[in-house]
Amino acid sequence: MHSLTIGPFTKANGDIQIPGSKSLSNRILLLATLAKGTTKITNLLDSDDIKRMLESLTKLGVNYQLEDQGTTCVIEGLGGPIQADHGDLFLGNAGTAMRPLTAALCLGQGEYYLHGEPRMHERPIGDLVDALSSLGVNICYEGETNYPPLRIKSNGLSGGEVSIKGNISSQFLTAILMSAPMAQGDLTIKVEGELVSKPYIDITLHTMKQFGVEVDNQDYQAFVVKGQQTYQSPGEIMVEGDASSASYFLAAAAIAGGKIKVHGVGSDSVQGDVKFADVLAQMGAKITYGPTWIEAERGQLNGVDLDMNHIPDAAMTIATTALFAQGPTTIRNIYNWRVKETDRLYAMATELKKLGVDVIEGEDFIKVTPATTLQHAAIDTYNDHRIAMCFSLVAFSNTAVTINDPGCTSKTFPTYFDLFNSVVR
Numbered sequence: 001m002h003s004l005t006i007g008p009f010t011k012a013n014g015d016i017q018i019p020g021s022k023s024l025s026n027r028i029l030l031l032a033t034l035a036k037g038t039t040k041i042t043n044l045l046d047s048d049d050i051k052r053m054l055e056s057l058t059k060l061g062v063n064y065q066l067e068d069q070g071t072t073c074v075i076e077g078l079g080g081p082i083q084a085d086h087g088d089l090f091l092g093n094a095g096t097a098m099r100p101l102t103a104a105l106c107l108g109q110g111e112y113y114l115h116g117e118p119r120m121h122e123r124p125i126g127d128l129v130d131a132l133s134s135l136g137v138n139i140c141y142e143g144e145t146n147y148p149p150l151r152i153k154s155n156g157l158s159g160g161e162v163s164i165k166g167n168i169s170s171q172f173l174t175a176i177l178m179s180a181p182m183a184q185g186d187l188t189i190k191v192e193g194e195l196v197s198k199p200y201i202d203i204t205l206h207t208m209k210q211f212g213v214e215v216d217n218q219d220y221q222a223f224v225v226k227g228q229q230t231y232q233s234p235g236e237i238m239v240e241g242d243a244s245s246a247s248y249f250l251a252a253a254a255i256a257g258g259k260i261k262v263h264g265v266g267s268d269s270v271q272g273d274v275k276f277a278d279v280l281a282q283m284g285a286k287i288t289y290g291p292t293w294i295e296a297e298r299g300q301l302n303g304v305d306l307d308m309n310h311i312p313d314a315a316m317t318i319a320t321t322a323l324f325a326q327g328p329t330t331i332r333n334i335y336n337w338r339v340k341e342t343d344r345l346y347a348m349a350t351e352l353k354k355l356g357v358d359v360i361e362g363e364d365f366i367k368v369t370p371a372t373t374l375q376h377a378a379i380d381t382y383n384d385h386r387i388a389m390c391f392s393l394v395a396f397s398n399t400a401v402t403i404n405d406p407g408c409t410s411k412t413f414p415t416y417f418d419l420f421n422s423v424v425r
């Protein structure tokens with residue numbers, strides 16, 4: 001297996017243009033497909049998760065053209081449900097393709113088989129399947145109950161009322177919300193229990209609005225959507241930079257001497273992960289926001305004890321930033337790290353311990369107590385892009401770090417290590 005050894009570095013300096021947001025890219029691709037009119041999408045992310053969505057759209061007969069090395073996409077909207085009467089779709093490990101497509105394919109008439117990488121078949125989808133079944137869809141598990149692969153025999157989504165559990169993934173609610181306007185009648189979606197990763201619902205509602213659909217959000221406990229609507233293409237739409245991808249560079253500057261300005265994401269962003277910069281500021285970094293940029297500079301970092309349910313992806317960056325703080329850091333309310341690309345609570349704890357630091361892995365929290373010197377380690381990345389990226393920060397310690405399978409960043413950030421190397425010394 002390929003591995004990459006980096007560091008030790010003492011400086012991180014420069015300007016970084018952050019590639020497009022994964023969450024926005026896949027939402028916009030789907031809504032542009034369903035919308036009336038042609039949409040030109042710019043700054044689209046070019047990464048594995050987006051490729052899986054685009055390949056699926058191709059198989060479903062959607063017409064689009066890619067330009068600018070895959071960062072511009074012109075899509076001919078269908079002005080209604082997907083028309084293909086069948087499809088065998090491989091969604092890799094892309095939650096933002098698997099979950100929304102499962103709901104969207106229920107809108108028309110056809111038979112579809114949805115599957116992915118082995119890990120995708122271990123990531124739960126039962127809450128979404130239950131909700132869709134209660135709206136009249138014939139959807140069944142082709143492997144283990146509650147997990148993909150799925151077979152869908154669709155004949156439209158009825159309106160009415162549906163309940164969906166919110167405690168495992170917000171992507172289930174996102175999936176139903178994006179399909180709801182094309183249901184046969186008005187739909188009230190009730191959220192059962194806690195809703196995790198709430199800011200991603202704001203991304204969903206914001207994108208739906210850009211495509212002409214308003215949702216009545218009743219305090220994130222119920223959502224009322226009018227049925228029989230058609231999404232309208234906004235014509236041209238630009239994808240913001242990915243706030244989770246920005247976190248690694250902001251953290252690098254906060255830890256090392258130097259200053260980094262990330263462009264493409266800032267105080268105007270709709271992505272909850274921009275709040276990562278507030279956590280860095282709370283730890284002691286110097287953070288400045290502009291509407292479309294964020295700048296970070298080193299400060300004396302102190303450990304924090306915080307609920308990070310609202311920034312589950314960027315919270316992984318805090319776990320390795322914690323190595324450079326005074327005192328322990330506890331990241332709380334992150335149970336669903338366990339059902340993402342890997343069991344992230346187990347994986348982060350296991351790899352952090354290899355550096356010689358004291359780590360407590362709780363059922364839904366992690367506590368990292370930094371050590372004065374770190375041991376050199378070869379970090380296993382579990383086919384999880386974020387483990388590879390957040391452990392690159394270890395290169396600012398007394399030792400180099402080896403990242404096994406660095407190519408796994410291709411899920412959301414294929415150029416990560418090139419950009420990282422361009423700003424460090």
Ligand SMILES: O=C(O)C1=C[C@@H](OP(=O)(O)O)[C@@H](O)[C@H](O)C1
Pocket residue numbers: 022023024095096168169170171174196197200312313336
């Ligand atoms: O809706 C989205 O775009 C996402 C929601 C989050 O997942 P959960 O809602 O499963 O926490 C996040 O971790 C994922 O990377 C992207």
Ligand SMILES: C=C(OP(=O)(O)O)C(=O)O
Pocket residue numbers: 093094095096313340341386412
């Ligand atoms: C959890 C993630 O991905 P997915 O969209 O597949 O859920 C992630 O990117 O950290």
